[in-house]
Amino acid sequence: MPVIDAQVHVYERNHPGRPWVDVLHGPPEVTDADMIRAMDEVGVDGGLLVSVHTMYRYDASYAIEAYNRHPDRFALIKPVDPTDPGVAETIAAWRGQEGAVAIRIMMRAGVSTDAADPGINAVLAAAGKHGFPVNLLAYGRLDTQVAPLAARHPGTQLVIDHLGLQQPFEPPAPPEPWADLPKLLGLAQYPNVAVKITGACTLSHEPFPYRDIWDPLARIFDAFTLDRCMWGTDWTRAVGLLTYRQGVDAFRVTDRLSDGDRARLMGGTITKIYGWAPGRG
Numbered sequence: 001m002p003v004i005d006a007q008v009h010v011y012e013r014n015h016p017g018r019p020w021v022d023v024l025h026g027p028p029e030v031t032d033a034d035m036i037r038a039m040d041e042v043g044v045d046g047g048l049l050v051s052v053h054t055m056y057r058y059d060a061s062y063a064i065e066a067y068n069r070h071p072d073r074f075a076l077i078k079p080v081d082p083t084d085p086g087v088a089e090t091i092a093a094w095r096g097q098e099g100a101v102a103i104r105i106m107m108r109a110g111v112s113t114d115a116a117d118p119g120i121n122a123v124l125a126a127a128g129k130h131g132f133p134v135n136l137l138a139y140g141r142l143d144t145q146v147a148p149l150a151a152r153h154p155g156t157q158l159v160i161d162h163l164g165l166q167q168p169f170e171p172p173a174p175p176e177p178w179a180d181l182p183k184l185l186g187l188a189q190y191p192n193v194a195v196k197i198t199g200a201c202t203l204s205h206e207p208f209p210y211r212d213i214w215d216p217l218a219r220i221f222d223a224f225t226l227d228r229c230m231w232g233t234d235w236t237r238a239v240g241l242l243t244y245r246q247g248v249d250a251f252r253v254t255d256r257l258s259d260g261d262r263a264r265l266m267g268g269t270i271t272k273i274y275g276w277a278p279g280r281g
Contacts, residue, residue, distance in 0.1 A: 002277055002278055003045050005039070005232045007050050008074075009052045012031060024055055026237065045278045046074065047232075060078040075099055077101060077135060078100065082105055082122070083119050084119070088122050088126040091123065101276045102159070103133075106137050107137055107141055107145070115145045121152065135159045136158060138164060139180065142180070142186070146160070160184065163195060163198070167199045167203060195224055201238070201247050201250050226265050227272070228269065
């Protein structure tokens, strides 16, 4: 079974040809070559390459270039703008992009908190029509917005980014990092909702191998089953808290997962939900 990281980012240095909109916490650049090298060093076969919203907003051109250089190692996820009247056409066009497996909504400032918002519902309807999972960065909105959206769009696969929890960019972890966990667990009743176990190590109050994350993770696994849970690092957002190797090895050294469970969590479920697996040439 291949090992697949559910969320990685790449970006180039800021330059006039593709200027940044804002600055993401992390190194001045992380190219696709850098990301491939990091994955090779720890035996990660592939990654879901999420175009960086912070720098590039809805322009996925750098991620597409990275994919074109490494189509056997990356699949593509693009943020879309639910306030754009043409968003359904954008999603339809994304279906024609080689390597595209999903879209993403950044449910932050400027995006409606209303579950009946026509733009958000248009995204979910178009994604369902074209067979795209919708990744949702939606902490603070799980019970009030995501739950009714999941009920309204049972034919659209929703994927909750980063455990549905606000995660730090630098130490220390929040005093109560799992306080909103019950709101995430409440979404398990909807069969079209899955969870990215991305960035989990950044919520630990302990050093590697982050043993204090496993009891709350076990509650998620019990509620959703491992058929709806997907490991990942959220590299490079996590760079200020741990190394890439630590984010991978924490899930390899734990005795809280059987070999079969580990295979599902670290690749098998991703392949099922996104319909993609890496292939090394």
